[in-house]
Amino acid sequence: MSHLTDLTLIAQVVTLGSHRAFGQLVERHQQPVRRFLLRLTAGDAMLSDDLAQETFIRAWQGLNSFRGTANLQTWLTSIAYRVFLDEQRKRRTFNDTPVEELNNCPQQDEDSGSKGTKIDIDTALATLSEAERTCVILQCIEGHSIKEIAAITDMNENTVKSHLARGKNNLAGFLRKNGYR
Amino acid sequence: MHDKRTEINDEQLLESFFKEVKAASRPLADDGFTERVMAALPERQSSVAAENARLRHWSVGLNVVGIVAAILLLIRLGLFGRIQGAFETGLLHIIAALRAFDPDALLVHVMLFLRHLPDLLPTPSQLIILTIATVTISAMTISRRRTFFY
Numbered sequence: 001m002s003h004l005t006d007l008t009l010i011a012q013v014v015t016l017g018s019h020r021a022f023g024q025l026v027e028r029h030q031q032p033v034r035r036f037l038l039r040l041t042a043g044d045a046m047l048s049d050d051l052a053q054e055t056f057i058r059a060w061q062g063l064n065s066f067r068g069t070a071n072l073q074t075w076l077t078s079i080a081y082r083v084f085l086d087e088q089r090k091r092r093t094f095n096d097t098p099v100e101e102l103n104n105c106p107q108q109d110e111d112s113g114s115k116g117t118k119i120d121i122d123t124a125l126a127t128l129s130e131a132e133r134t135c136v137i138l139q140c141i142e143g144h145s146i147k148e149i150a151a152i153t154d155m156n157e158n159t160v161k162s163h164l165a166r167g168k169n170n171l172a173g174f175l176r177k178n179g180y181r
Numbered sequence: 182m183h184d185k186r187t188e189i190n191d192e193q194l195l196e197s198f199f200k201e202v203k204a205a206s207r208p209l210a211d212d213g214f215t216e217r218v219m220a221a222l223p224e225r226q227s228s229v230a231a232e233n234a235r236l237r238h239w240s241v242g243l244n245v246v247g248i249v250a251a252i253l254l255l256i257r258l259g260l261f262g263r264i265q266g267a268f269e270t271g272l273l274h275i276i277a278a279l280r281a282f283d284p285d286a287l288l289v290h291v292m293l294f295l296r297h298l299p300d301l302l303p304t305p306s307q308l309i310i311l312t313i314a315t316v317t318i319s320a321m322t323i324s325r326r327r328t329f330f331y
Contacts, residue, residue, distance in 0.1 A: 053217060124198075
């Protein structure tokens with residue numbers, strides 16, 4: 001039902017350029033996109049919101065290319081991932097703080113909502129490589145299937161599986177080392 | 182065997198860890214995010230509107246090219262002078278006809294026309310051909326318009 005409504009709203013955006021319909025889509029999908037980017041940016045709420053905004057602007061411009069074969073959420077997540085990679089590339093070019101090291105910044109984690117956890121999720125995720133972290137976030141936090149992760153990250157399914165296996169193994173090792181039971 | 186057991190333990194450990202993470206996470210409030218996105222959206226034309234605008238531009242452009250080409254052709258063939266001559270001759274004939282206008286002669290012509298009117302009506306076979314031709318031309322015109330607009 002939600003999928004159908006999304007398609008109706010997309011049709012209104014594509015054919016009429018309706019701002020109101022796009023506003024409804026943003027309202028509906030902002031949370032998973034922002035949460036995904038918040039985890040990728042190691043809990044930097046301000047940066048992740050900027051990237052989420054850029055994600056929706058790109059979606060607005062490229063909605064004509066959405067064919068409806070994938071879920072809209074998966075499509076938006078794939079845009080968010082590309083926006084994140086572009087940001088990371090930009091930071092590397094200008095010798096800025098890499099996104100994966102942002103969890104050392106003091107202003108982070110205002111809204112990450114993991115304060116009650118004994119081991120901070122962003123600290124734990126920061127021990128993984130970028131590809132491992134992305135796959136683990138997408139599967140263990142966002143609940144995407146391996147096929148969807150492959151579509152989002154543009155990797156093949158076997159690569160996703162091996163990143164997941166290594167990432168989970170490293171994460172479990174980190175948790176054990178830090179006394180998590 | 183040992184590896185398999187470790188793997189299962191790892192899965193359980195991670196499952197419990199992420200369960201805690203999810204339980205502790207609050208939903209992210211919109212906090213004006215949607216409004217900020219909407220305010221930052223660039224102008225965007227719908228694809229249909231863009232296509233219509235593109236067709237309109239082409240149509241105007243081709244009309245201009247056609248008109249200019251027609252004028253150049255008329256000049257090149259010296260047809261302007263001939264057209265002017267034809268108009269002048271036509272005008273002179275009309276003036277002469279008006280001068281020689283005779284109401285009685287007109288009445289005779291009308292009576293003759295009415296008398297021979299049955300001979301001027303088309304035969305059934307001519308009527309069928311005429312109907313077929315009209316339908317064909319109408320259908321072609323409609324299909325051309327559809328091709329242009331869609």
